[in-house]
Amino acid sequence: MSKIHVTTTVNGDEVDFLCDPRETLLDCLRDRLNLTGAKEGCGTGDCGACSVTLDGRLVCSCLVLGVEAEGKEIGTVEGIADGDVLHPLQKKFIEYAALQCGVCTPGILVAAKALLEKNPDPTEEEVRYWLAGNLCRCTGYDKIIRAVMDTAAELREAV
C-alpha cells in the first residue's frame, strides 16, 4: 500500500505528512502531526470531539480523509490560544468550570469559536442548536452554554 504525500496548513503553519488513503484527517492530526487536541469519541460523526475547521468550515475530522486536506487550511484547538495567552472562550470555560473529564472540550471550543465568528450575538437556543453535534457526558451542558454566552457578551463589549 503506497502512502500519499499531503501538504496542508494547520493553524497557519504549512505542514506535510505521508498517509494511507484510508486514514482520517483525525488520525493524521493525532498520529502524523502529534496534534492530539482533537479526540476520537465515536469515529462516526456523532459526538463532535474531533471537531476542526476545514477552510473555515466546522467539520468532524473523523469524517474527512487525510488526503482531502491537501491544499486546505485546518484549524484545531491547538491554534485557539495566542501563545501562552488563552482565548476568551478558554478563560470562560475555566471560570465556569464548563468541563469535567475534558474529552469533549477541544471540539466544543473549536465549534463555539466558529459560531461566535459567524454570529457574535447568538441566542441561547442558537448556541444549543449549533453545539447539538458536540456531546458532553459530564456537564449536562448548562455550564458550557453559559460560558459561551458570556464569552460572546464579553467579545461584543471588546469591539
Place this chain on the structure above:
Amino acid sequence: MDYHSPASFAEASALAANATGITRFLAGGTDVLVQMRADIVTPDTLIDIKKIDGVRDITRNDDGSWTIGVAVTGAEMSEHPELGRDWPGVVEAMDLIGSTQVQGRATLTGNLCNASPAADSVPAMVAAGVTVTVTGPNGDREVPVEQIPTAPGRTSLAKGELISALHIPARGENGGDAYLRFIPRTEMDIAVVGCGVNLRIDGDTITEARVSLGAVAPTVLLVEDCARAIIGTKLDEAALEALAAAASAACNPINDKRGTIEFRTEVAGVLAKRAARIAYARAKGEKA
C-alpha cells in the same frame, strides 16, 4: 484502497468503469466514511469528485431554474441568499440532516446516492421535481430524482455512472414547497416519517401538486393519489382529509425501534396535511 481525485466527470466515470472490486464516489463523505469505519463497505477504489470544476457552485439559470453542484454542502445551501426563498422546503429538508459539523460536509447528491428511504432531502427534491444529470461511459442522461434509489442502499446508477449535477426547476409564480419529518426528539435524528409537498395555486385553487413520502417504504415515494386529492381544491378540510387518507394508503413501512407500521402510517397522513398547509401558505406569499 486507491484514492483518485479526477479533474472531470468524464475522467471520474472512466475510472469507475475500469475499476475492479468495490468503487465508491466521495462527495461530503458523511455516509461513505462511516461505512468504511464500520467495515460495512470497504472500497477498493475511492473517487473524490470535489476537485472537479464547478462542483461547489449554486447557479441560478436564466430561466429561473437552479443548478446545484454535487459537492455543495447543506451549510452552503442554507447560507445562500436566494435559493431558500425559491425552494424553502428543499433547503430546510437538507438543513435537518445531522449536526453543524455534518452540515459542513453533507451534500444533496450524497444523501440521494446513499439511497436511504429515510433521507430527509430526497422527499423534498422529489416533490420539487428535481432532476439529475447522470454522467457515464455513454455520455450524459437526465433522470428524475425519484428514479435514482431502487431499494435501501441501492441506486439505478450503472457501473461507471455518477451524478454530475442537480437541477431544481424554476419556482415560478404562486408556488410553494415544504418538507416536514417526524422524529422523537428536536434535533439530530433520522426521520420516522418524512413528507414533502410542492404546489402551485391560481387564486385560492391548487392547480399543480407533487407530494412525496419518506421512511414509509423501501424507497422515497412520489404519491400521485395525494396530488390528485388536493389539485382543484382550496385545501379545505375535505381536501386535507382526502390527502391524509391517500398518504396513509401509500405507506408500506417496516416495524422498527423508531416506529411501528401503524404509527408511521398514521403520521404520514398528519405530516402530509401539515406540510400541505405550509406549502399552500407559501404559495400565497404568506410567511410559513
